[in-house]
Amino acid sequence: MARSRSEQAAWRREQLLDAALRVFADKGVDGATVKDVAQAAGVTPGLLYRYFDSKEAMVETLLSERGFLPRLRELGELRHDDRPATEVLTGLLEAFDRLLADNAELMAVFFSAAQARAPLAGLVGQGQRLIGDFLAERVAAGELRPHDTATAARTLFAAVAVNRRLGTPIDVSALVGLLFPEEG
Amino acid sequence: MARSRSEQAAWRREQLLDAALRVFADKGVDGATVKDVAQAAGVTPGLLYRYFDSKEAMVETLLSERGFLPRLRELGELRHDDRPATEVLTGLLEAFDRLLADNAELMAVFFSAAQARAPLAGLVGQGQRLIGDFLAERVAAGELRPHDTATAARTLFAAVAVNRRLGTPIDVSALVGLLFPEEG
Amino acid sequence: MARSRSEQAAWRREQLLDAALRVFADKGVDGATVKDVAQAAGVTPGLLYRYFDSKEAMVETLLSERGFLPRLRELGELRHDDRPATEVLTGLLEAFDRLLADNAELMAVFFSAAQARAPLAGLVGQGQRLIGDFLAERVAAGELRPHDTATAARTLFAAVAVNRRLGTPIDVSALVGLLFPEEG
Amino acid sequence: MARSRSEQAAWRREQLLDAALRVFADKGVDGATVKDVAQAAGVTPGLLYRYFDSKEAMVETLLSERGFLPRLRELGELRHDDRPATEVLTGLLEAFDRLLADNAELMAVFFSAAQARAPLAGLVGQGQRLIGDFLAERVAAGELRPHDTATAARTLFAAVAVNRRLGTPIDVSALVGLLFPEEG
DNA sequence: CATGAATGAGAATTCATTCAT
């Protein structure tokens, strides 16, 4: 059952990224040492440099390859639906909440790495736009009452994100019911 | 205009904390060096150790002496009012938003320092409780429609905080109008 | 002629201890810097920390691994003999003198390191006991005149040790002849 | 009862030397900081530099001004006596032992300071000569049996010094009785 | 592929010393 050369290499690369993600999330990028990552992966520090150019390159790789912007975009494509707006919205927010939960460690890296600020803002912007567009659509369709859809999107998104980050996840149905009581 | 010895010492201490706050917010606690702080303060690194035992002690001092929990609590005491609920709520949230804006750098330290997680959670909890209590009061008084006041508080608080943190402050009136359209 | 990895590591460790012993003996433990030791060993200071946890750990290692108490104890076992007492005594003291000569640098460390005081006292006590027991034995056997064997042991031991330490080694035969003129 | 200017200065100088002696003996010259000395004297570090040029100068001053070579020399002058040799010898050694006891701290400095080696050797040499001369005199006078007076002097001196230094002072009468049993 | 010895740059911290007050 020997892995082929390139399979082995790919596997090792992922294993190192896994370890890095865990360690960076735990100690912060600056607080973690290359040795910490190597130990977490069960290898020696030198090996990391066969797979990555530098510690910083590891962070960048994590941010680009493990970023969940792609999965966030996928969510956006599922929104055209004939189900009631509040139902779709609840589904969207729940999926988003799950996405954050699944990527808690990556979020921690986003928050700790100085260079990670920009991607984070991009992520949030993307999420807000997604939800904002959906709300505007359904307002236009007369299904939702007219309201400040941009502010609503930012609010919904923030409520889910902050509480997930703080380890106190919010009840999404209650949240949607709060903003759109009539439609519940 | 010579400062007395003890005045000078107190002034220098504050100056060093100012510099530390700026630098830590900019580079993260781990990313910033003692030399960075000293340079920002225009002194040599050794001097920091006349005023603080260690770099870590500087962080702790910032968190305890410059924390804004006290100011947050003051806000809570202003809430009993005969003005309409939405007006009071808007005022509260705006004051809170301003508080965060005034302490943007400290917030950054809160987010970067590992040891700062707990205080941050406390801060958020405090803010949510403050707003939740107010909403419950006004619902009980029949002024606001019955709703999930805890979720509402978490939502309002999160919306203000996240957007301030991301540098995209939210329009508080619009936010309040979103949750309480009828009362506007 | 390449050394294997682990051979090289063991060799390097000893080499570093050698260098440390020389440097500590020369400048005193507090007076010597880690850089001094590294330079004496022809390596960079960082390397020392692959082999020892701290400068203090180096001193402790020297004291425990290079201590000559074991060799002193061996001497004690050689004393049961059918040769004349003064001959055996001379042999013992000469062996002891050689031991001190061989370990002059370690002695210097013993004298300079604060934490080394206790082991030093132990060493001296051990040597005095060794000689005292031997003298008592031979007095009991009627070979040596009755005398204060404990004081004699302390005296002989001190005479050898002090003069070796001061770089003016004493003539052991003359020393023994001084205390036991009749038996010569 | 105010002290005059120069009296005050002289007093302070001595006080600082006292403190330095205590601290250096305790922690070793290298291990003690100027701040340590200042604290022990109840003043601030800056003041030391009004009285001494440097930390090293303090050590040198201690060694030269507080050295007990002068008192040792005085002992030498008391030796011409018409009392029996062993009695005089016992008196001399006891005086010497007391001298060492009185100057235990200075001895510690002698042993710890690198630069202090030479004075120490001088001190020992002086003591040995003193006793050696006395012994030779009394041998010449036919009072003591002919023997290796130089070795005897070194032995007597070493026995007293080492045991005093180790905190296990020797019984001087027993010591003299050991070398000159017939004369006791 | 994998190791771990070795380096060099720099981190936090200490401390003798100076100097304005």
Next chain:
DNA sequence: TATGAATGAATTCTCATTCAT
């Protein structure tokens, strides 16, 4: 005289990175 703020040079120690094996 005495203080203590301030400095600058070291000191101990860490760590990302390289490289021979």
